[in-house]
Amino acid sequence: MTEAIDLLLNTSLWASVLRIATPLIFGVLGALLCERSGVLNLGIEGIMTMGAMTGWLAVYMGAPLLVGLLIAACCGALMGLLHAALTVPLGLSQHVSGLGITLFASALAYYLYRLLVEVGDLPPTIEPFQPLNIPGLSDIPILGPILFSQAVPTYLALAAVAVMAYILSRTPLGLAIRMTGENPHAVEAQGLNPIRIRIGAVVAGSALMAVGGAFLTTTAFNSFFPGMVQGRGWICIALVVFASWRPGKALIGALLFAFFDAYQLRLQTAIDGVPYQLFLMAPYVLSIVALVLVARRAEVPAALMTPYRRGER
């Protein structure tokens, strides 16, 4: 028992929280952006897989790491465009299309990986992002290593939260996006085009999801393998509900989740005699519990999952 408490006082635990949270932050922001405009994007799991593969592949073929992230974002945006084309102008079921995108994007990622990469006994590796010590700040005791000695994508994720919160709540664009998710007819009445706004939001949101996936292969690990996203996309979908569709709360949700994940990983080695699978289950169980707790007072965007057709009520 004391060991379990000792673990909590360990700086490396808290430093890993931010690291584990990074792909979730990107994913949850992406899902949040899509849903704020009124489109549920269940393609997230596949888009993250696609991002993980393409980002890694770009670096493996010689691109700089940041260019790898950019390429991942572009591939994610393409998948988002496909989802948007099916669900927004055509108004098809967002559930089924999203699942289709997940199946398609993951299958395509695995197929292209097998096709383009020579895999021996061990998957080939790249040189991943290294922790970047921010001069001055990273020397602060305790807080330094926790906050200011992270890899570049982690700082990008935190910046993305601020940018997303600012755009959604303080700019005309954000107002238009939120209004499209609440009442697309009102948007039309304002002379804006809800179809274009939704397509744009889904494309941009999907790009963010893909960057979250790329974090896995360019920072957390240094290789790509099938099944590596492991339901992180679905957890992001749950986190959006938990966060009441707000970027700030989404960050808190992702950090909270990452804390439990980091803690269970360490408890696995500290506590003997408990099957490791029970610890691995904890994050998924926790997501379901979180959903149940907030479901009653969730402020769902009113037009979420309602396709918009001009002149149709």
Added chain:
Amino acid sequence: MRLERRSHVPLYLVILAPLAAVVSALILAAGLIAAAGVNPLMAYGEMLAGALGSKLAVAEMLTRATPLIFTGLAAAVAFQARLWNIGGEGQFFVGALMTAWIGHSLGLPGWIGIPVLMLAGMAAGAALLAGPAYLRLRFGVDEVVTTLLLNFIVILFVGLMVEGPMRDPLAFGWPSSVPVDGDFRLPDLIPRTRLHIGLIFAVVAAGAVWLVLARTVFGAETRAAGLNASAAAFAGISLPRTIMGVALLSGALAGLAGSVEVMGVTAGVTTTMSPGFGYAGIVVAMLAALHPAGVVAAAVFVATVFVGADAMSRATGVPSFIADVIVALCLLTMIVALMFTTYRVRR
């Protein structure tokens, strides 16, 4: 240009839609096969030969189609009522696990034990989906996320059981659960192949589901709940009861898939025994436009793609993941094709 709802859907469109979807998906995937430096026509020829070219190949394909019919039915029933059961994979595994657990030491003769084990698998699958259905009805929690997350929880639980309490001490290599007793292995349908009478059970199940959906009050309520929930409620249909009934039926069918797979093919449970039967069931259901008879045909098609792709991959070197790509593309092209059956394009 705008879309206008058809007042009547002609039969030829109902049949044409999945065919058009499959052909478009195959054309799109041809580009990827060509990118691998292989002639797509030749590759598709190899696939057909690999899945249908010999008695053994057909038997293997039908063996693969059997669980897909069950999981396809599970998805079709649920989707008819707009209950988004994406947890077929998890329900498959709990059905399989329950069957292996009881079937290892059940002291009954085969002819009674097999139905008992099938019921046990169905009960496990139904119970697993009852949870998310309850959470949706009681708290308004979206069942898509809960059923998806449960898939991961169940796979971990299966891992825990086959490495721990249910471990087969005689199994080599991958951890496997104890096998079901020999009395409860399903008899072969074609001797010296893996094809077992589970295929017959699956086709019977499709007929039964069709009867229930088309000819019973529960079936009418199910379809009404899916078409327009508020109208159904206004007409006096109890939505919670209908949704829960659909959940139990859907979960039971997916659990049965796992139960039959254990008794017919694997004997013991491993974490790798399903190459995504639950997820592929969703594609099967959509390709069938949620119709039980169509599910059988769609399951045979999807099984052909999977079994054929393995053979094609061995012959040509095209990665066998092409099967997953083709199946996923079919889902996407099918929903577009379905749109053209319900709407017409007007200038």
